[in-house]
Amino acid sequence: xxxxxxDAVFYQVYPRSxxxxxxxxxxxxxxxxxxxxxLATLGVDALWLNPVMVSPMADHGYDVADPRDVDAxxxxxxxxxxxxxxxxxxxxxxxMDLVPNHTSSAHPWFVQALADPRDRxxxxxxxxxxxxxxxxxxxxxxxxxxPAWTRVTESDGSPGQWYLHLFDxxxxxxxxxxxxxxxxxxxxxxxxxxxxxxxxxxxxAHGMAKPPELPDMAVTxxxxxxxxxxxxxxxxxxxxxxxRFIRKVFDDxxxxxAVGEVWVHGNERFAKYLRPDExxxxxxxxxxxADFDAGEVHDAIDNAIVAADLAGATPTWTLSNxxxxxxxxRYGGGVRGLARARAMAxxxxxxxxxxxxxxxxxxxxxxxxxxxxxxxxxxxxxxxHTERGRDGCRVPxxxxxxxxxxxxxxxxxxxxxxxxxxxxxxxxxQQDDPSSTLEFYRRAIQLRSSRAEFTGSRIxxxxxxxxxxxxxxxxxVCVLNTGAGPVPLxxxxxxxSSGELTDALLPADTAAWLVQ
Numbered sequence: 001x002x003x004x005x006x007d008a009v010f011y012q013v014y015p016r017s018x019x020x021x022x023x024x025x026x027x028x029x030x031x032x033x034x035x036x037x038x039l040a041t042l043g044v045d046a047l048w049l050n051p052v053m054v055s056p057m058a059d060h061g062y063d064v065a066d067p068r069d070v071d072a073x074x075x076x077x078x079x080x081x082x083x084x085x086x087x088x089x090x091x092x093x094x095x096m097d098l099v100p101n102h103t104s105s106a107h108p109w110f111v112q113a114l115a116d117p118r119d120r121x122x123x124x125x126x127x128x129x130x131x132x133x134x135x136x137x138x139x140x141x142x143x144x145x146x147p148a149w150t151r152v153t154e155s156d157g158s159p160g161q162w163y164l165h166l167f168d169x170x171x172x173x174x175x176x177x178x179x180x181x182x183x184x185x186x187x188x189x190x191x192x193x194x195x196x197x198x199x200x201x202x203x204x205a206h207g208m209a210k211p212p213e214l215p216d217m218a219v220t221x222x223x224x225x226x227x228x229x230x231x232x233x234x235x236x237x238x239x240x241x242x243x244r245f246i247r248k249v250f251d252d253x254x255x256x257x258a259v260g261e262v263w264v265h266g267n268e269r270f271a272k273y274l275r276p277d278e279x280x281x282x283x284x285x286x287x288x289x290a291d292f293d294a295g296e297v298h299d300a301i302d303n304a305i306v307a308a309d310l311a312g313a314t315p316t317w318t319l320s321n322x323x324x325x326x327x328x329x330r331y332g333g334g335v336r337g338l339a340r341a342r343a344m345a346x347x348x349x350x351x352x353x354x355x356x357x358x359x360x361x362x363x364x365x366x367x368x369x370x371x372x373x374x375x376x377x378x379x380x381x382x383x384x385h386t387e388r389g390r391d392g393c394r395v396p397x398x399x400x401x402x403x404x405x406x407x408x409x410x411x412x413x414x415x416x417x418x419x420x421x422x423x424x425x426x427x428x429x430q431q432d433d434p435s436s437t438l439e440f441y442r443r444a445i446q447l448r449s450s451r452a453e454f455t456g457s458r459i460x461x462x463x464x465x466x467x468x469x470x471x472x473x474x475x476x477v478c479v480l481n482t483g484a485g486p487v488p489l490x491x492x493x494x495x496x497s498s499g500e501l502t503d504a505l506l507p508a509d510t511a512a513w514l515v516q
Contacts, residue, residue: 205260
């Protein structure tokens with residue numbers, strides 16, 4: 001039997017930025033509940049919520065202080081219960097973010113570890129190097145910039161041990177050789193699954209396990225690391241023991257789904273995470289990383305399908321999320337960037353497997369170039385103000401009206417400022433315009449879910465010059481033109497195109513669906 005998630009359209013909600021119900025300028029769960037009819041009309045099957053657990057918000061929720069409660073900022077746990085009931089009543093499933101690699105430095109375990117050196121086993125504490133322990137235990141760097149180690153001051157005021165944090169110092173890494181860490185995660189999983197949550201997106205699913213000897217990194221330059229296959233911080237073999245442990249819990253909830261954020265090199269290494277006793281789905285980011293080029297898109301799709309096939313798994317597709325530049329900007333910005341983003345949406349939605357749409361993608365939102373003083377991402381500070389971070393893709397959703405905050409909140413002081421030019425991109429402005437990006441997404445998702453041509457898991461890809469043609473075994477044909485001039489369309493009935501067609505030609509920066 002095909003699982004519900006195998007062809008689902010997931011909608012990623014960044015809760016701070018979706019809808020604010022109480023006027024504090026920050027989105028919350030009751031705001032999301034109030035907008036569920038919008039998502040039902042869009043046609044999505046499930047939600048993925050970025051973290052809403054109790055947190056000091058050093059990394060906007062990815063620093064979890066209590067994994068089994070909802071932060072008051074988002075309305076508390078009663079608001080999540082209301083959301084679950086309201087979403088399920090509309091046939092929409094709800095998945096949450098799970099953060100098993102680290103906790104907040106405000107977590108009771110870490111507070112106790114600072115107070116008592118004998119109680120540090122659940123984290124990765126080490127003595128420093130050098131005669132006085134003044135140097136970090138190794139040369140590892142943080143993903144957010146700077147060293148991955150911070151030295152603590154002991155209760156007597158003396159300089160003490162160092163603790164590992166692959167991200168911000170407010171996010172100490174857990175020690176996944178300690179049995180209490182496993183026990184606590186199982187409690188967390190069952191707590192939410194028993195409450196009616198339909199699954200989890202697992203943050204840094206390739207992390208968690210660290211090599212016991214904590215060897216130095218051969219490469220520490222952040223730019224070079226993106227292409228380095230030798231990074232001892234991630235993708236250690238024992239991480240798969242952790243995923244098998246997680247899967248055993250999930251097997252008691254056969255309708256729930258585990259989706260991993262997996263950044264690894266090589267299809268074989270990626271496929272290991274999707275073995276039958278590990279994750280159900282894994283994000284393959286090749287399509288996100290591909291330029292708007294027929295050859296690159298072809299290779300990204302082919303690579304992702306081959307990787308999933310190695311494990312007999314379902315491929316997972318996305319064009320954007322809360323960590324990457326929005327695709328309208330990534331593909332060049334302005335009119336051309338939007339045209340290309342719409343074309344790539346047709347490509348993505350034509351593919352077999354699970355699809356993830358990031359909130360605002362369906363409105364054609366671009367990245368926002370925020371002023372320095374507005375930036376909140378810890379990457380900005382950790383990089384010494386050399387990397388602007390991810391705030392530009394997290395600006396709140398514009399719903400209605402002609403001026404900020406565009407119906408997102410009753411408070412003009414939104415947590416990130418909204419640009420005045422988004423007046424043309426609001427939901428209200430787009431929902432009655434048949435040529436709008438919103439209506440285009442609605443139509444595409446509706447066709448994907450209702451037409452027999454979108455069945456079957458096998459595809460054929462053909463790349464010729466600037467044109468990419470994809471054929472699904474159900475009968476759908478998708479053609480993408482990444483060139484500067486028009487290309488002939490194959491014969492058939494056009495179901496949908498991302499731009500206007502003339503004389504059986506597919507214009508530049510356009511895609512179309514056909515049936516033959």
